Amino acid sequence: MKMNRLKNKEKLWISFICLIIGFMIAILFVTNQQTDQRDTRDLWEIRTSIKEEQESQEALYNEIATAEKVLQEYNGQSENQQISSLKESIGDLKENAGLTEKKGQGITISLKPLFSNKENNLEYPQLNAELLQLLVNELNDYGATDIALGNERIINISPIRDVNNNVYVNGSSIGDLPTTIYVLTSDSNNLMDHMEVSELRDYFALEDIRLEIKKVTELVLPAYDAPINLDGLKVLDSIEEGEE
Amino acid sequence: MWLPALFLVLGLILGFLTNITIPDIYANYLSIAVLAALDTLFGGIRAQLEDKFDQKVFITGFFFNVSLAAFLAFLGVQLGIDLYLAAIFAFGVRLFQNLAIIRRLLLEKYRFIKK
Numbered sequence: 001m002k003m004n005r006l007k008n009k010e011k012l013w014i015s016f017i018c019l020i021i022g023f024m025i026a027i028l029f030v031t032n033q034q035t036d037q038r039d040t041r042d043l044w045e046i047r048t049s050i051k052e053e054q055e056s057q058e059a060l061y062n063e064i065a066t067a068e069k070v071l072q073e074y075n076g077q078s079e080n081q082q083i084s085s086l087k088e089s090i091g092d093l094k095e096n097a098g099l100t101e102k103k104g105q106g107i108t109i110s111l112k113p114l115f116s117n118k119e120n121n122l123e124y125p126q127l128n129a130e131l132l133q134l135l136v137n138e139l140n141d142y143g144a145t146d147i148a149l150g151n152e153r154i155i156n157i158s159p160i161r162d163v164n165n166n167v168y169v170n171g172s173s174i175g176d177l178p179t180t181i182y183v184l185t186s187d188s189n190n191l192m193d194h195m196e197v198s199e200l201r202d203y204f205a206l207e208d209i210r211l212e213i214k215k216v217t218e219l220v221l222p223a224y225d226a227p228i229n230l231d232g233l234k235v236l237d238s239i240e241e242g243e244e
Numbered sequence: 245m246w247l248p249a250l251f252l253v254l255g256l257i258l259g260f261l262t263n264i265t266i267p268d269i270y271a272n273y274l275s276i277a278v279l280a281a282l283d284t285l286f287g288g289i290r291a292q293l294e295d296k297f298d299q300k301v302f303i304t305g306f307f308f309n310v311s312l313a314a315f316l317a318f319l320g321v322q323l324g325i326d327l328y329l330a331a332i333f334a335f336g337v338r339l340f341q342n343l344a345i346i347r348r349l350l351l352e353k354y355r356f357i358k359k
Binding site: 012013014015018020022023025026027029030031034 | 247248249250251252253254255256257258259260263264265266268271274275277278281282284285288299302303306
């Protein structure tokens, strides 16, 4: 064979290069074989997520059922009735959007200045928008259905902003402390307990503000009176993910 | 002929046993380098069969091609051009050419031995 004519040294070199090639191929192979993401959830976590999904499915089914009911009402009615049920729907929608006054049980949270913890503190405590946003988020998280900051009803697009050391909600100032937040909820006790133990108390205390939470059986929230500006919203033409 | 093959297997075993993996972003470079290495190897085998084998050409070709391919891929990533495609194309074409020539040479040799 011709290969035998090679010197031993040459053979060794070629073998060495073959070794390198083999090594490289093996590394590449192992790298490509790696599974990128493994599901490491245990049985309990999977059950919990299934339950969550089932709950959201149920909620969606309920929504479909109500929508279908409304549709049936529209179909099986005379013109006058149709108009009245349309009006009813509009009323419902307005209520959902926060354009009407709303009564119900709930809690009030009074924000008051806290003077105890500093000596010679001449500054009057200032409210800031960030804290209020946190508070609103937490209230929504714990089951608040409707919220009003002072006289300003919070709707889905209500801005809470700092303007010249004043907090503006819906474009108008809510004034200095003390101020009151009205919250409607279906389960006042639950919400109150959550707020009592919330970390937010500490955050507010850092700004020298204390929270006074009271349960109220009969609350009236003001309506949102400014026009709702939806210029920024567009109808999405493309199909959303998950739809077919 | 058996020694390089043995070392190839040895390299494969070594690679699998050490279980080294490289980050995904570098996998491209390695795949190009592997292609270049294979190209050089087959080129070497062909040269050997044609009695034109030169050890220096083979060894420098191996390291030069591998690093050039990796560099080309790197440059491509930096410039946003898929330059590694050029490397894959060049090496792929050469690989097939070399394999075809090797096959023919082996066939001729087989016929020669049969006679």
